[in-house]
Amino acid sequence: MSRVSAVSIVEAIASDIRARVFSGELPALHALTETEVASSYDVARPTAKAAIEKLVAEGLLVRGVHKTARVADLGPESVRDIYLARAYLESEVLRRLASSRTVPDEAVRANNDIAALKTGAPLDVVEPDMRFHTSLVDALGNQRISKMYLSLVGEVRLCMSRVQSLHLLDTTLIQAEHQKLLELIAAGKGDAAAQLLDEHLGRARERLVATMGGEAGPEAELPSKLTG
Amino acid sequence: MSRVSAVSIVEAIASDIRARVFSGELPALHALTETEVASSYDVARPTAKAAIEKLVAEGLLVRGVHKTARVADLGPESVRDIYLARAYLESEVLRRLASSRTVPDEAVRANNDIAALKTGAPLDVVEPDMRFHTSLVDALGNQRISKMYLSLVGEVRLCMSRVQSLHLLDTTLIQAEHQKLLELIAAGKGDAAAQLLDEHLGRARERLVATMGGEAGPEAELPSKLTG
DNA sequence: CGCCCTACGATTGTCTAACAAGTACACACG
DNA sequence: CGTGTGTACTTGTTAGACAATCGTAGGGCG
Numbered sequence: 001m002s003r004v005s006a007v008s009i010v011e012a013i014a015s016d017i018r019a020r021v022f023s024g025e026l027p028a029l030h031a032l033t034e035t036e037v038a039s040s041y042d043v044a045r046p047t048a049k050a051a052i053e054k055l056v057a058e059g060l061l062v063r064g065v066h067k068t069a070r071v072a073d074l075g076p077e078s079v080r081d082i083y084l085a086r087a088y089l090e091s092e093v094l095r096r097l098a099s100s101r102t103v104p105d106e107a108v109r110a111n112n113d114i115a116a117l118k119t120g121a122p123l124d125v126v127e128p129d130m131r132f133h134t135s136l137v138d139a140l141g142n143q144r145i146s147k148m149y150l151s152l153v154g155e156v157r158l159c160m161s162r163v164q165s166l167h168l169l170d171t172t173l174i175q176a177e178h179q180k181l182l183e184l185i186a187a188g189k190g191d192a193a194a195q196l197l198d199e200h201l202g203r204a205r206e207r208l209v210a211t212m213g214g215e216a217g218p219e220a221e222l223p224s225k226l227t228g
Numbered sequence: 229m230s231r232v233s234a235v236s237i238v239e240a241i242a243s244d245i246r247a248r249v250f251s252g253e254l255p256a257l258h259a260l261t262e263t264e265v266a267s268s269y270d271v272a273r274p275t276a277k278a279a280i281e282k283l284v285a286e287g288l289l290v291r292g293v294h295k296t297a298r299v300a301d302l303g304p305e306s307v308r309d310i311y312l313a314r315a316y317l318e319s320e321v322l323r324r325l326a327s328s329r330t331v332p333d334e335a336v337r338a339n340n341d342i343a344a345l346k347t348g349a350p351l352d353v354v355e356p357d358m359r360f361h362t363s364l365v366d367a368l369g370n371q372r373i374s375k376m377y378l379s380l381v382g383e384v385r386l387c388m389s390r391v392q393s394l395h396l397l398d399t400t401l402i403q404a405e406h407q408k409l410l411e412l413i414a415a416g417k418g419d420a421a422a423q424l425l426d427e428h429l430g431r432a433r434e435r436l437v438a439t440m441g442g443e444a445g446p447e448a449e450l451p452s453k454l455t456g
Numbered sequence: 457c458g459c460c461c462t463a464c465g466a467t468t469g470t471c472t473a474a475c476a477a478g479t480a481c482a483c484a485c486g
Numbered sequence: 487c488g489t490g491t492g493t494a495c496t497t498g499t500t501a502g503a504c505a506a507t508c509g510t511a512g513g514g515c516g
Contacts, residue, residue, distance in 0.1 A: 007293065008293065008498080009498080009499075010498090010499095033466090033467070033468095034467075034468070035466095035467075035468095043499080043500085044499065044500045044501070045468095045500090045501095046274060046499075046500080047498090047499065047500080049468085049469095050278075050281070053278075054285075057282075057285050063468095065235065065236065065468085065469085065507085065508095066467070066468050066469075066506075066507050066508060067467085067468080067507095067508070067509095068466095068467065068468085068508095081370055081371050081372055082372060084370050084373075085370050085372040085373050085376075088317070088320050088321070088324070088368070088370065088373055089316070089317070089320070091320050091323075092316050092317070092319050092320035093316070095319075096316070140316070142309055142312050142313055142316065143309050144309055144310060144313040144380065145312075145313050145316055145317075148313075148376045152372065236469080237469080237470075238469090238470095261495090261496070261497095262496075262497070263495095263496075263497095271470080271471085272470065272471045272472070273471095273472095273497095274470075274471080275469090275470065275471080277497085277498095291497095293478085293497085293498090294477075294478045294479060294496070294497050294498075295478095295479070295480095295496085295497080296479095296495095296496065296497085
């Protein structure tokens, strides 16, 4: 029994479950019974039901009619869908930022944080990496686009929680490509930035797919040239 | 008392309310009390509550804690946010379609339906217009992008329900621009298509803003040249 | 011995009833 | 006239209950 209470009991429970899913405590396909959730948080069943339905709406949990809610199991095809959606959104974001030569401070800061990482823990790069990409999207100043991207980020984090030993890409490479992206934006080269982003996300996508048991596409390979 | 029952009572009620909002039967800021909804559909209050919360999650209704849910009131700034979001999404969609020279059949059909419209009712153009744009997005084959665009379409329809006498743009102009967009896609000219779309949506956006009492931006003006 | 059908347990969908808590508005008081 | 209080309305949450449905295990039949 965990006593939580912030603004709304439902919201608090949903938050807690969300955190437990992201941390990997609740693995994919783990069943979440309404009664079970209700008793573990010491609330009534309708309250637990509301929290579960909120998470289902977010896409973190899945459930059919009359069936127990389960932690979403994102297969390789979902990973591709998510990363392609990211690419679609961010490509256009980069073009717009480039046309106004807007380089968000927060993005620079996030990438510096990646550069400062010397720890071997590969999981530590996820947070500043997400912050880098999110800050670019947020720089557009469009509420709805930011919200959409946020939901994608949630699903990406869900994917990440599945692959524990992710040593997919070298931190140095990530940081270098981010840097290059910012330079292209500053130079007003939107097309080039969009293309580099496609490679950047495509590589991460196919490597992630490969570690999840899917078949990696050709984008998984490192680029032959990486002119900084 | 309206008896409805399809797959789920909650879903059925939510659908009905959604339709009533879109039709304009429920105007902006109209209050929807849980008890009121419950009695009018002859269901229990928790059921009505669930339906209302579903619509709140969709953005059709808004409500604060302990306050009655109301039909969302989209002001000029929201309209700009929505239409800019559309432009961000669709610009990139056009580029991708152009790079593979993919012209969706459904888009062609939808635009033909617009051309066939000779009725004076300006509201009839909304449905095929939405279908045109939606079919372009769906042609990408990305579940998440399609879902995001769907929620934007819902908000656009909500805006439309507010302006009854919308005679914002000439049907012929809309149809001609759509035609030009398809031609640019077929020619692989993604940049040009994206730019034309920006003008197309920008004009609709600022005219809509103007009719809602906001101050129209310069995009409201007709283009000086429209080479078909 | 294997397959299909049935029956049971578990779980969700929905309802009734009720109390607590918060908001908003009106009225009275200073 | 401004402020404070109180009351009515609404929402948040709980409890218990029943029907509908799904999954599974077991028994009957070929």
